[in-house]
Amino acid sequence: MRNLRLWLKYNGTAYHGWQIQDNADTVQGQLESAIEKIFCEKISVNGCSRTDAGVHANEFCCNFRTENPMPCATVVRALNAKLPLDIVVLKCEEVPFEFHARFDTKSKEYIYKIWNSELRNPFLLDTVFQYKYKLDETKLNKAAKDFIGTYDFGAFCASGSSVQDTVRTVFDASVSREGDMVVFRVSGDGFLYNMVRIMVGTLIYINEGKIKEDDIKNIILSLDRNKAGKTVSPEGLYLNKVNY
Amino acid sequence: MRNLRLWLKYNGTAYHGWQIQDNADTVQGQLESAIEKIFCEKISVNGCSRTDAGVHANEFCCNFRTENPMPCATVVRALNAKLPLDIVVLKCEEVPFEFHARFDTKSKEYIYKIWNSELRNPFLLDTVFQYKYKLDETKLNKAAKDFIGTYDFGAFCASGSSVQDTVRTVFDASVSREGDMVVFRVSGDGFLYNMVRIMVGTLIYINEGKIKEDDIKNIILSLDRNKAGKTVSPEGLYLNKVNY
Numbered sequence: 001m002r003n004l005r006l007w008l009k010y011n012g013t014a015y016h017g018w019q020i021q022d023n024a025d026t027v028q029g030q031l032e033s034a035i036e037k038i039f040c041e042k043i044s045v046n047g048c049s050r051t052d053a054g055v056h057a058n059e060f061c062c063n064f065r066t067e068n069p070m071p072c073a074t075v076v077r078a079l080n081a082k083l084p085l086d087i088v089v090l091k092c093e094e095v096p097f098e099f100h101a102r103f104d105t106k107s108k109e110y111i112y113k114i115w116n117s118e119l120r121n122p123f124l125l126d127t128v129f130q131y132k133y134k135l136d137e138t139k140l141n142k143a144a145k146d147f148i149g150t151y152d153f154g155a156f157c158a159s160g161s162s163v164q165d166t167v168r169t170v171f172d173a174s175v176s177r178e179g180d181m182v183v184f185r186v187s188g189d190g191f192l193y194n195m196v197r198i199m200v201g202t203l204i205y206i207n208e209g210k211i212k213e214d215d216i217k218n219i220i221l222s223l224d225r226n227k228a229g230k231t232v233s234p235e236g237l238y239l240n241k242v243n244y
Numbered sequence: 245m246r247n248l249r250l251w252l253k254y255n256g257t258a259y260h261g262w263q264i265q266d267n268a269d270t271v272q273g274q275l276e277s278a279i280e281k282i283f284c285e286k287i288s289v290n291g292c293s294r295t296d297a298g299v300h301a302n303e304f305c306c307n308f309r310t311e312n313p314m315p316c317a318t319v320v321r322a323l324n325a326k327l328p329l330d331i332v333v334l335k336c337e338e339v340p341f342e343f344h345a346r347f348d349t350k351s352k353e354y355i356y357k358i359w360n361s362e363l364r365n366p367f368l369l370d371t372v373f374q375y376k377y378k379l380d381e382t383k384l385n386k387a388a389k390d391f392i393g394t395y396d397f398g399a400f401c402a403s404g405s406s407v408q409d410t411v412r413t414v415f416d417a418s419v420s421r422e423g424d425m426v427v428f429r430v431s432g433d434g435f436l437y438n439m440v441r442i443m444v445g446t447l448i449y450i451n452e453g454k455i456k457e458d459d460i461k462n463i464i465l466s467l468d469r470n471k472a473g474k475t476v477s478p479e480g481l482y483l484n485k486v487n488y
Contacts, residue, residue: 011366056367086366122255122330123300127367 001065004075005095006031006045008060011086013126013235016053018060027051027087031062034082038075039068048101048242049108052194054234056127058111059090061242063101099244107171109187109241110196112232117180128181129236131204135182139213140203141175146216147186147199148173154223156199157192158231166192175203185240194231201229245309248319249339250275250289252304255330257370257479260297262304271295271331275306278326282319283312292345292486293352296438298478300371302355303334305486307345343488351415353431353485354440356476361424372425373480375448379426383457384447385419390460391430391443392417398467400443401436402475410436419447429484438475445473 008031016024020032028047035043048061070078072092079089115121115128116135147170154166170188177183184200202219205211211219211229219227252275260268264276272291279287292305314322316336323333359365359372360379391414398410414432421427428444446463449455455463455473463471 009366011369080363085364085369088363088366090363119324119332119334120329122253122332123371125255125329 001067001097002069003063003065003095003097003099004072005061005063005093005099005101006075006079006089007091008057008062009088009090010057010060011127012051012054012056014084014086017055018047018049018051027057027060028062030084030087031079034079035064037082038078039066039070041066041068046101048105049191049239051239052234052237054126055237055239056235057239059241060239061101061105061244063095063099065097101242104244105190105242107187107189107243108191108239109185110191111186111238111240112184112196112200113236113238114182114184114200115180116177116182121180126235129200129233131182133207135175135177135204135207137175137177137182140182140184140207143203143206143213143216144173144175144184144186144199146214146220151220152223153192153195153220155219155225155228156195156202157225158194158198159225161193163192168192168195173199187241196237197231197234198225198228200232200236203229204232205229245311245341246313247307247309247339247341247343248316249305249307249337249343249345250319250323250333251335252301252306253332253334254301254304255371256295256298256300258328258330261299262291262293262295271301271304272306274328274331275323278323279308281326282322283310283314285310285312290345292349293435293483295483296478296481298370299481299483300479301483303485304483305345305349305488307339307343309341345486348488349434349486351431351433351485351487352435352483353429354435355430355482355484356428356440356444357480357482358426358428358444359424360421360426365424370479373444373477375426377451379419379421379448379451381419381421381426384426384428384451387447387450387457387460388417388419388428388430388443390458390464395464396467397436397439397464399463399469399472400439400446401469402438402442403469405437407436412436412439417443431485440481441475441478442469442472444476444480447473448476449473 020028045064075092113128150169173186264272319336357372394413417430
């Protein structure tokens with residue numbers, strides 16, 4: 001039995017996230033359907049994380065097991081010929097049988113792209129979040145450093161989540177600007193439901209003076225979702241790197 | 245009578261080019277319809293050039309005359325509220341009555357974006373031309389310099405064109421790479437129908453060895469469209485700058 005690891009990139013605009021669902025188009029659904037066409041067998045794929053509807057991936061990792069001896073380079077070409085154009089397989093590699101794309105993750109990096117201009121960018125309509133008022137990236141970068149550390153991030157978790165253990169370690173967090181594009185970048189050992197989008201919403205509240213710039217630690221310690229900012233929309237969010 | 249100059253940016257994917265046509269959606273059609281809604285009068289707009297179906301503009305200039313006293317900043321906001329999201333007005337300014345966006349052009353710059361990878365980029369599906377085989381940007385940049393000068397560019401004009409005078413001056417031409425993106429950049433006093441796309445097709449033939457790298461001058465002098473390369477597809481082409 002071979003264990004194949006795939007690295008994907010996808011534009012999530014058209015999908016209801018990664019995870020397969022009835023009556024909804026998902027990235028996992030498209031991938032499993034393409035695999036079934038090529039290998040002529042029904043195979044279930046393990047994804048490294050569940051991305052939400054409209055969220056993108058610059059790098060997404062998954063694995064599946066098969067007896068099929070097709071060479072990895074052929075798997076890449078065959079899948080890319082069957083997949084919709086907004087999903088691409090970057091690489092396929094054979095990994096040890098025990099490898100699991102979700103359980104073996106060491107760290108992940110997300111980025112959140114903010115188009116910081118009064119004028120929309122017609123080339124980036126579904127792939128950035130537009131925010132019209134000037135963001136102070138120096139102030140926000142300084143504030144973002146307070147996300148770094150091992151904490152119970154319960155205040156940064158969507159209220160509907162059923163996760164029991166809300167302790168996570170954030171390795172790094174930063175805000176930078178290139179022209180009109182402001183990017184929030186955060187890496188950690190794992191992320192709660194909507195965690196990155198609530199972090200960005202909190203930074204925006206800091207920019208607007210609704211939250212004080214040195215208040216992030218207090219919000220974390222409060223464990224109170226209501227003290228953090230709003231959940232920003234999904235279109236600016238990208239799973240950017242997955243490390244094993 | 246005021247003469248208003250608008251600077252636009254648009255993603256041309258959904259449009260049959262700039263110029264207004266019956267039974268086809270065009271950028272000019274969308275703009276004139278938005279102007280009519282705001283100013284409650286039918287106004288004809290002069291565009292700086294005709295872009296083809298699927299061609300984009302990072303900067304496109306046009307002008308129109310009106311008695312309406314609406315301040316320029318309000319014109320920008322009002323038009324952006326009425327226009328489809330893939331067209332944006334960057335700026336509006338009052339110019340002398342005689343100014344004409346097409347006739348007063350001093351130079352234009354086009355860029356052509358080539359995604360040079362075997363793997364498509366799901367975020368750039370309609371905004372780059374994908375070319376799978378490795379491009380030698382150093383060789384192509386050197387070859388592109390032979391486009392510079394004042395010549396009869398008849399060999400680089402689509403055969404259906406009705407233009408009489410095919411003499412144009414190319415001020416600069418270059419090929420550069422950033423990662424997997426290769427960009428052809430060319431500026432001149434004017435361009436013939438499909439001229440930039442035939443230039444790119446010729447560079448690709450040079451890369452493939454179908455045309456010799458020092459043969460561009462000979463092709464120009466031949467005035468023979470059949471000696472140049474193919475017309476590459478429109479989705480990589482952008483009107484990038486217009487100077488007056």
